[in-house]
Amino acid sequence: MNVVTMKHIGKTYHLDAVDVPALIDIDLDIRANCFTVISGPSGSGKTTLLNLIGCIDQPNTGEVIVAGEAVQKLPDDALSDFRARHIGFIFQNFNLLPVLTVEENVEYPLLLSRVPPAERKKRVKALLEAVGIPDKARNIPGQLSGGQRQRVAIARALAPAPKLVLADEPTANLDSHTGQAIIELMRQMQRENQVSFVFSSHDPKVMAEADDAVMIRDGRIESIERREPRNGGAS
Amino acid sequence: MKTLSLALRNLLRNRRRSLTTMFAMVIGAMTILLFGGYSRDITYGLQTGFVIRGGHLQIQRKDFFLYGSGNPAAYGIPDYQHVIDVVKQDPILAPMLKVVTPTLSLGGIAGNFAAGVSRTVIGSGVVVEDRNRMRQWNDYRLRINLLPSALTGTPMDAVVIGRGVARVLELCEPLAVADCPPHAKIQVEGGASAPPDISELAALESRPAAVKGDTRIELLAANAHGAPNVASLRAIKAEPQGIKELDDMFIGMHLAQAQRLLYGTDKPQVTAVVMQLDHTNQIPAAKARLAELLATTLKNSPLEVQDFETLNPFYGQALAMFGAIFGFIAVLIGAIVLFTVGNTMSMAVMERTTEIGTLRAMGLRRAGIRRLFVCEGLMLGLIGAVVGVLMSLVIAWGINNSGLTWLPPGQVDPVPLTVRVWGETRLIFGTAFGLAVIAMISAWLPARRAANMQIVDALRHV
Numbered sequence: 185m186n187v188v189t190m191k192h193i194g195k196t197y198h199l200d201a202v203d204v205p206a207l208i209d210i211d212l213d214i215r216a217n218c219f220t221v222i223s224g225p226s227g228s229g230k231t232t233l234l235n236l237i238g239c240i241d242q243p244n245t246g247e248v249i250v251a252g253e254a255v256q257k258l259p260d261d262a263l264s265d266f267r268a269r270h271i272g273f274i275f276q277n278f279n280l281l282p283v284l285t286v287e288e289n290v291e292y293p294l295l296l297s298r299v300p301p302a303e304r305k306k307r308v309k310a311l312l313e314a315v316g317i318p319d320k321a322r323n324i325p326g327q328l329s330g331g332q333r334q335r336v337a338i339a340r341a342l343a344p345a346p347k348l349v350l351a352d353e354p355t356a357n358l359d360s361h362t363g364q365a366i367i368e369l370m371r372q373m374q375r376e377n378q379v380s381f382v383f384s385s386h387d388p389k390v391m392a393e394a395d396d397a398v399m400i401r402d403g404r405i406e407s408i409e410r411r412e413p414r415n416g417g418a419s
Numbered sequence: 420m421k422t423l424s425l426a427l428r429n430l431l432r433n434r435r436r437s438l439t440t441m442f443a444m445v446i447g448a449m450t451i452l453l454f455g456g457y458s459r460d461i462t463y464g465l466q467t468g469f470v471i472r473g474g475h476l477q478i479q480r481k482d483f484f485l486y487g488s489g490n491p492a493a494y495g496i497p498d499y500q501h502v503i504d505v506v507k508q509d510p511i512l513a514p515m516l517k518v519v520t521p522t523l524s525l526g527g528i529a530g531n532f533a534a535g536v537s538r539t540v541i542g543s544g545v546v547v548e549d550r551n552r553m554r555q556w557n558d559y560r561l562r563i564n565l566l567p568s569a570l571t572g573t574p575m576d577a578v579v580i581g582r583g584v585a586r587v588l589e590l591c592e593p594l595a596v597a598d599c600p601p602h603a604k605i606q607v608e609g610g611a612s613a614p615p616d617i618s619e620l621a622a623l624e625s626r627p628a629a630v631k632g633d634t635r636i637e638l639l640a641a642n643a644h645g646a647p648n649v650a651s652l653r654a655i656k657a658e659p660q661g662i663k664e665l666d667d668m669f670i671g672m673h674l675a676q677a678q679r680l681l682y683g684t685d686k687p688q689v690t691a692v693v694m695q696l697d698h699t700n701q702i703p704a705a706k707a708r709l710a711e712l713l714a715t716t717l718k719n720s721p722l723e724v725q726d727f728e729t730l731n732p733f734y735g736q737a738l739a740m741f742g743a744i745f746g747f748i749a750v751l752i753g754a755i756v757l758f759t760v761g762n763t764m765s766m767a768v769m770e771r772t773t774e775i776g777t778l779r780a781m782g783l784r785r786a787g788i789r790r791l792f793v794c795e796g797l798m799l800g801l802i803g804a805v806v807g808v809l810m811s812l813v814i815a816w817g818i819n820n821s822g823l824t825w826l827p828p829g830q831v832d833p834v835p836l837t838v839r840v841w842g843e844t845r846l847i848f849g850t851a852f853g854l855a856v857i858a859m860i861s862a863w864l865p866a867r868r869a870a871n872m873q874i875v876d877a878l879r880h881v
Contacts, residue, residue: 240780240874261784268782275878279777283428296782340781 187348187380188214188237193246195232195403206232208403210246214396216347218413219374220382221394229403230384231352237382238350239267251347268296272341274351274370274383278333280325286336287312287321293343311339314376315369331362338370342377349374351383355390367393422787426794429767440763441803444854447752448807449814451850454748456815456840458741463559464834466699468661469731471554471565474518474693475702476709477730478502481721483690484729491524492643492681495688498720502692505716511708515701517556520549521689523677527640529580529670531588533633538587540580542638542670544677544689547571553695562835568671569656575676578636578652583667585657593634594657638670640680643688650680661826702726753857756803760796761861768792768869775869776877785870792869796862800855807854808847815840 193210196203207229214220214237222230235241236248239255248255251270258266272293273279280289287308294304312318315335317328325333334354341349351370355363367390374381383390391397395413399406430437480487480494487494496502499521506512506519523544530537547570554565569579580588582596591599634654642648652672660666678687696705709724728735768775775788815838823836840847 235875238780240878261786264779264782264784266782267780271782273777273780275777277773279773279878281425281774281777283425283432293781 185216186213187216187251188212188382189247189249190236191247191249193236193243193248195229195236195241195243205403207236207243210403210405212398212405212408214348214380214382215410215413216380217374217378218380218395219371219393220380220396220398221390222382222384222398222400223386223391224384224400224406228400230400233400234350234352234382234384237348238271238273239263268293269344270347272344272346272349272379274334274337274341274349274354276353276356278325278330278337278357280333280336280340282325284324285321286317286323286325286328289325289336290339290343293340297344299344307343308339311342314373315339329362330358331366334358334362334366335369338366338373342373342379345377346379348380348382351381353384353386355385355387363387364389422790422794423798426791426798429771429791429795430798433767433770436763436766437799440759440799441806443759444756444800444803444858445807445810447756448804448850448854449811451745451749451752451854452808452811452840452846453814453838455745455846455850456811456838456843458745459843459846460561460837460839462738462741463839464561465734465737466727467557467559467561467563469727469734470558470695470699471556473727473730474520474553474695475699475727476694476696476705477522477725478506478692478694478709478713478722479690479725481723484723484725487524487690488526490641491526491690492641492688494690495523495643495682496521496690496692496720496722497686497688499689499692502717502720502722505712506692506694506709509708509712512705512712515696515698515705516694517697518549518553518693518695520546520553520693521674522546522691522693523674523681523688524690525640525677525681527638527680529584529588530637530639531590531635532637533635534589536588538584539668540584540638540670541665541668542640542672542677544672544674545570546674547573553693556695558698559839562837569658570671570673573655573673574653575673576650576652577655577673578638578676579656579658579671580636580654581660581666581669582657583660583663584670585654587667588636588654590634590636590654590657594654596657638680642680643682643685648680648683650676652676749853753853756800756854756857757861759861760799760858761864763799764792764796764862764865765868767795768865771869772872772877772880775872776874776880779872779874780878788870789863789866792866793859793862796866797855797859799862800858801851803858804851804854808851811840814838 190210190212193207194205195207196205210233222233224230232241236243237250239250242256253266255263255266281292284292290308290311291304294307299307309318312321315338317332317335320328320332325336328336354370355366358366370381371393385391395411397409480496483494503519503521507516525542525544527540527542528537529540547568551567551571554567557563570577585591585594585596586599590596636652636654638650638652639647660669674689682688694705696702706724706726713722713724778788819835819837821836824833825836826833
């Protein structure tokens with residue numbers, strides 16, 4: 185079963201008077217409960233592809249189906265609710281809300297999904313323990329290291345129990361040691377939470393960890409390497 | 420999270436900018452409240468002055484208000500005591516009444532023939548005890564303490580005159596009028612010499628020599644039949660009347676004296692029955708009841724009722740003027756708040772563009788983003804307004820206890836300078852609510868811009 189299906193996707197940016205094709209005729213399936221890495225050189229269209237999968241951008245052509253829903257047909261509010269329920273985001277710059285504490289940052293998506301307070305507290309506590317920073321619950325992001333912030337971001341992305349977590353170069357702003365730890369954590373979280381992780385990366389170590397490796401160049405998929413899922417996910 | 424909590428934390432994020440914006444709002448709120456309190460105090464002062472002098476309502480003979488000043492005696496109310504009795508005994512009016520008293524207006528020429536000077540005057544005959552009770556009306560608790568009328572306990576021929584009248588009639592010295600500088604008398608150039616027989620007659624009627632300290636004056640007025648009548652009166656005091664025109668013409672006397680001058684041995688009349696109510700807001704009810712009485716019990720008398728605002732057009736003009744100035748200031752402050760808060764919120768939106776993209780990506784709806792920024796604007800407005808109200812109360816208290824005085828228009832004596840903010844619930848809440856709403860409106864446009872951002876563009880923002 186696929187968590188994402190993309191058919192004949194095309195995306196073109198209009199820069200002044202010039203049309204710049206970012207994605208050309210993309211056909212891609214993202215398998216459920218798999219660790220998928222999208223790799224490619226800068227400007228190849230990785231981020232655009234992630235944005236389309238994450239339902240925060242719309243293709244010019246083609247169809248995107250996420251968690252069984254043809255998301256292009258959803259109105260804006262419904263699409264927002266859909267994202268809140270089914271998609272988690274991990275950003276390169278962490279993008280935590282600086283005025284909220286760590287636990288409040290993790291709790292925020294649960295508020296959007298209208299999870300009852302008692303359940304929220306329980307889930308936040310469990311997630312912070314799972315990502316290894318239960319002692320930082322009352323800290324604000326400014327008091328944390330880069331690695332700790334990314335752990336918070338991972339916990340936040342997993343908070344609403346999404347079907348899909350997207351991470352755009354999540355280790356780009358971390359040193360190699362911390363980056364490796366974060367990749368391992370994401371892998372662990374992906375296995376434990378039975379969720380699909382899709383992220384873009386140049387890192388060969390990340391590529392080596394992936395169930396599926398998608399190579400993209402000049403807006404086209406160059407290759408898709410599918411391996412046997414290490415967590416027993418559906419193929 | 421509780422949008423309010425998040426909004427408050429965001430405001431505290433850039434404390435200096437938030438404080439600067441709030442400071443502008445505090446100044447704005449203080450300006451509106453202090454000027455509003457000041458103008459409110461003037462309004463109450465004016466109203467109190469007019470109500471003390473002429474009551475809330477006057478029952479007059481029909482058309483007296485428009486035409487009576489030319490011949491007051493012809494517009495008298497013959498059976499005025501009956502009118503007073505009806506009013507006082509009416510079960511609806513009685514609980515509202517503080518004073519009901521007759522008054523007689525008259526015009527004439529006052530002369531100090533010993534000094535060879537005279538001038539036209541407007542006189543008023545009053546029941547002194549009633550007037551003294553009217554002077555105690557102070558519904559707005561102004562810091563005034565009016566002494567009883569100088570006519571209290573005086574003989575029938577005693578009069579109080581305006582300082583301007585005293586000056587023209589050359590009574591400054593005996594009445595101890597200040598601001599009365601000595602002046603050179605202008606000698607009227609004579610024309611051709613009068614014939615000898617006329618000169619002899621004139622010499623026989625020559626004016627008596629002025630007696631030092633004498634304040635006797637003569638008042639010439641037309642009686643009810645149009646014939647001239649003269650009363651010999653004694654000025655006991657010169658009082659400032661607040662307005663120069665009135666000060667130069669006023670002469671106050673006992674009602675009986677004025678009636679004797681105008682009606683002689685005829686049945687005495689008055690030109691108005693003055694009614695002072697407990698509270699100004701009772702005017703509509705009292706007027707309505709009086710209209711019923713005039714149409715029933717008093718239907719045989721051609722009477723009408725005038726309220727103090729009609730009798731004193733200056734009151735309405737002053738109210739309108741202060742209203743216009745207040746409105747201008749309020750609009751100006753509103754515009755300043757609008758642009759200040761709008762600018763602050765625009766900067767906040769710009770600085771937090773990535774954050775907006777993140778929130779939207781996580782599933783916050785456009786309305787949620789809008790609500791967040793509008794909420795921040797509203798909080799800025801509310802906090803600024805509340806601090807502004809508190810500051811205004813403190814400053815108003817300081818002014819009210821500073822001992823400063825001023826002479827409001829229409830008042831006789833200087834009154835303490837006061838700013839009425841405390842207790843003016845409508846003014847306070849109106850200002851706070853207005854500023855908060857303006858702040859919210861000014862945050863609306865940046866909030867809308869934030870809500871309409873494309874998520875990917877917002878996330879790309881550096």
